[in-house]
Amino acid sequence: MAYRLISMSKPSFPPLFSSTNANSTRNCNSFSPSSILPLFNCKRRKKLRKKLSSPRVKPIASSTPRPLPSLDAIIHRDSLFRFISRTRCFLSHQPLHLISLSAAGKLHRELGFSRGRKPSRFAARHPLLLRIFPHPSPYGPPHLSFTPLMESLLSEEKSIFNASEEDRVTVIRKLLMISSGRRIPLAKLHHCRHVLGLPDDFRDRVRKYTDFFRVAVDPDGRHVLELIEWDPALAVSALERDCVADEHRVRRTFKFAIPHGKHLGLDEDDERRMNSLTTLPLISPYTVGSELKPWTVEAEKYRVGVIHEFLSLTVEKRAYIHHIVEFKEEFGLTRHTYHMLLKQPRAFYLAGTEMNWAVFLRDAYNKDGTLIEKGPLVLFEEKLRRYALMKEGEEEVELGVAGAIRV
Secondary structure: OHHHHHHHOOOOOOOOOOHHHHHHHHHHOOOOHHHHHHHOOHHHHHHHHHHHOOOOOOEOOOOOOOOOHHHHHHHHHHHHOHHHHHHHHHHOOOHHHEEEHHHHOOOHHHHOOOOOOOHHHHHOOOOOOEEEEEOOOOOOOEEEEEOHHHHHHHHHHHHHHHHOHHHHHHHHHHHHHHOHHHEEEHHHHHHOHHHHOOOOOHHHHHHHOOOOEEEEEOOOOOEEEEEOOOOHHHOOOHHHHHHHHOHHHHHHHOOOOOOOOHHHOOOHHHHHHHHHOOOOOOOOOOOOHHHOOOOOHHHHHHHHHHHHHHHHHOOOOEEEHHHHHOOHHHHOOOOOHHHHHHOOOOOEEEEEEOOOEEEEEHHHEOOOOOEOOOOHHHHHHHHHHHHHHOOOOHHHHHHHHHHHHHO
8 A cells, every 4th residue: 555655656758759858858958068058966067167268168259249169170180180299290200111010008298199099099980090909920019110102102202302402492491581680499490390391300491501501509599590692572571462463352351440539520521531640551571570669550550560470481370379389489479479369350260279379371372271372381281181080991992083084
C-alpha cells in the first residue's frame, strides 16, 4: 500500500520526444558558454566565469560594429594548423628531420600542441605529412619525422624562396627605409620571417648583397642589419600608389577628426568639411618620424602610415600584434597602438583574443576572406593546408585530377 502511494505521488514528466522537448533541444545547439553557469555550484561557476573572461579566450573588441566572420575564420584556421606549422619549422632544423616522442612531449611550445597532451595524437591528424616510426629500426624508440611527401614539399618551398629572393630583398630594403636610423636587429627580422616571407637562412643570404646591406655589431653584442644606399624609387608607399589610382576611395579610408567644443557653432556641413581636411595627406612613412611632435595629429598620421606600409609588405597583408610590437622602437609606436587602429575601421580590421590579436588590411581581402593578390608563398601554404587535412590515399586522387587538368 505504501508503495502505491509513493508511485501515485510521483510527478508526471512530459514525454521525452514531445514537441516541447524537441524545441528545447534545438535551442540547446546555439547556447553560449555563459548560459551553463547556473548549472554549476558557486565554486565551479566562479572558476568558469574567470576562465571565460581571461584575455587568452576573451575576444578583442572589433574595430567595426559589423564583424567580418570571413576574417575571424582565418584566426581560427591559424589555431587549427598551429601544430603542423610549428612542427614543420622545428623538425626542419633537426638532424635527419626527426625527434623522439619522449623529447617531443616536453616541447609543447616549440611544437604547438596543448600542454599535457601527447604529440602522437596531434601527429595522427596529419598522416600525409608526419609519421611515427621506430628509430633505429626495427625495435628502437618511436620517433616523429616527416613523410616523403612532406620532404618534397619542403624542397618545393625552398625553390620558391630561391625564385623570390630579389623580391624579398626589396621588402627588407623598404622596411629599413621606414625604420628609425635605417637599421633593424637581425633577431627581430628572424622573429617575423614567416610574416615577411623570408627563409630561415636569410641572415646568411643578406650578406651577399653588400651594395644594399651591412651587418654591424652593437656594443651589447646584437647583430644589426643596416641600410647602405637610399633608393628614392622605393620610397613610395602602397597608400600613395592607391591614391593615384583612386584618390576618392583613399580619402574616405582614414579619418583624423579634430576635437572641438560646441561653442564653435558648426553645422553639419561645416563639421564634415573640417573633418575632411584631416583625412589626407597622411605623413609618408619614409620620412623621419622622430622630428614630429609626439601626441599630435601629424605623429598619429605617421604611425598609421607606418603600420599600413608594414602590413602591405607582409605576405598575407596581415600580422599579429607581437609582430608589430617587435618593431616598436624602429616604428616609433606607443602604448596606444590598439586604440589608434581602432579609430580606423575602414583601413584595418582587428580580430582574435585580447592576448593575441591580429590586424588585417581590409582592402587586401575579398568579402569571402580570400586575398585579392596571392603570391607563390600564399599558394604554397594553401596547398600545404590541403594535404594536412587529407587522409592516406586521398593525395593520389588530387594528383590524378591535377595531372588531368594539365593535359
